[in-house]
Amino acid sequence: MMIKEPETLILVGFMGAGKTTVGQEIARQHHSQFVDIDSEIERIAKQSIPELFRSRGEAGFRQIESEVLASLQTFKGIVATGGGVVERMENLEILKQSAATVIYLHGNLESTINRLLIEGQRPLLQEKSTADFFNLWQLRDPKYKMIANFTVETVGKTPERIAAEIIALFSTNEDELALLQLRSEIDAFDRQIFQIIERRMQVVTAVAHYKAQFGMATIQQERMRNMRTLLKYDFEQSEDITDEMIDQIMTILTSSAIAKENKQLKR
Numbered sequence: 001m002m003i004k005e006p007e008t009l010i011l012v013g014f015m016g017a018g019k020t021t022v023g024q025e026i027a028r029q030h031h032s033q034f035v036d037i038d039s040e041i042e043r044i045a046k047q048s049i050p051e052l053f054r055s056r057g058e059a060g061f062r063q064i065e066s067e068v069l070a071s072l073q074t075f076k077g078i079v080a081t082g083g084g085v086v087e088r089m090e091n092l093e094i095l096k097q098s099a100a101t102v103i104y105l106h107g108n109l110e111s112t113i114n115r116l117l118i119e120g121q122r123p124l125l126q127e128k129s130t131a132d133f134f135n136l137w138q139l140r141d142p143k144y145k146m147i148a149n150f151t152v153e154t155v156g157k158t159p160e161r162i163a164a165e166i167i168a169l170f171s172t173n174e175d176e177l178a179l180l181q182l183r184s185e186i187d188a189f190d191r192q193i194f195q196i197i198e199r200r201m202q203v204v205t206a207v208a209h210y211k212a213q214f215g216m217a218t219i220q221q222e223r224m225r226n227m228r229t230l231l232k233y234d235f236e237q238s239e240d241i242t243d244e245m246i247d248q249i250m251t252i253l254t255s256s257a258i259a260k261e262n263k264q265l266k267r
């Protein structure tokens with residue numbers, strides 16, 4: 001059975017997740033109407049969001065945000081919410097009960113913050129530290145999940161591709177959809193694994209500098225053997241992480257690290 005194409009899609013997610021950009025792109029590709037709650041607020045208040053936060057405070061902003069959300073209950077098309085739409089209980093109620101399909105644009109904190117720093121338009125970004133942001137992310141993530149009908153992974157994808165994936169959701173067989181969701185989770189893990197490997201290689205570079213400075217050997221066989229033994233011990237009870245898997249992955253990681261260290265030491 002096909003999933004019935006919804007008349008209204010509401011995009012939710014953290015600030016900078018791409019709700020406005022992707023929403024406009026879905027509307028363009030699908031020839032639908034588009035409304036951005038933040039832009040509506042600015043139009044009604046006749047002030048930019050940073051000005052509104054300064055003149056009426058966050059509470060004043062949230063009041064208008066709730067009024068705009070409530071006024072959109074009969075709107076048909078694509079709605080981009082603001083990242084803080086989940087801050088008020090009454091908004092959560094509206095979104096949970098809405099006949100519209102709610103889509104959570106999920107990303108990662110690092111790339112999101114980088115984007116917002118380039119833009120510099122979010123008042124909350126100016127007053128919060130990275131640690132505050134992380135806490136806000138942790139608090140909001142379960143709320144987005146609670147109200148969303150679908151979660152779409154955005155990391156490493158262009159807005160055009162995310163929009164196309166969302167449109168494709170509704171021409172997909174319902175059975176296939178569960179599979180699509182699971183695959184998108186696997187893709188997100190793969191991206192995270194490679195981001196961590198990249199960070200590992202950055203540490204390798206620092207180690208190579210150190211070894212060069214103190215004239216130490218690149219290959220330290222014993223250290224590498226010990227690490228494999230420790231990992232096998234950690235995952236002794238795991239059915240999935242076998243000794244063979246640990247050996248294969250560690251061989252790739254250590255050989256790439258040795259190649260990088262040797263290259264640097266030759267310079």
Ligand SMILES: Nc1ncnc2c1ncn2[C@@H]1O[C@H](COP(=O)(O)OP(=O)(O)OP(=O)(O)O)[C@@H](O)[C@H]1O
Nearest residue numbers: 014015016017018019020021082083115157158159
């Ligand atoms: N998938 C993406 N890849 C690269 N850049 C993106 C992507 N999505 C959005 N951006 C860029 O990130 C910035 C923030 O995007 P956007 O304004 O759409 O976020 P938002 O979710 O609407 O945020 P807010 O909740 O603050 O309104 C913009 O400069 C946009 O061009």
Ligand SMILES: O=C(O)C1=C[C@@H](O)[C@@H](O)[C@H](O)C1
Nearest residue numbers: 015038049082083084122123
């Ligand atoms: O995440 C938030 O609380 C906000 C996100 C933006 O969309 C704006 O609505 C405003 O900057 C607040």
Ligand SMILES: [Mg+2]
Nearest residue numbers: 019020038080
């Ligand atoms: Mg926006």
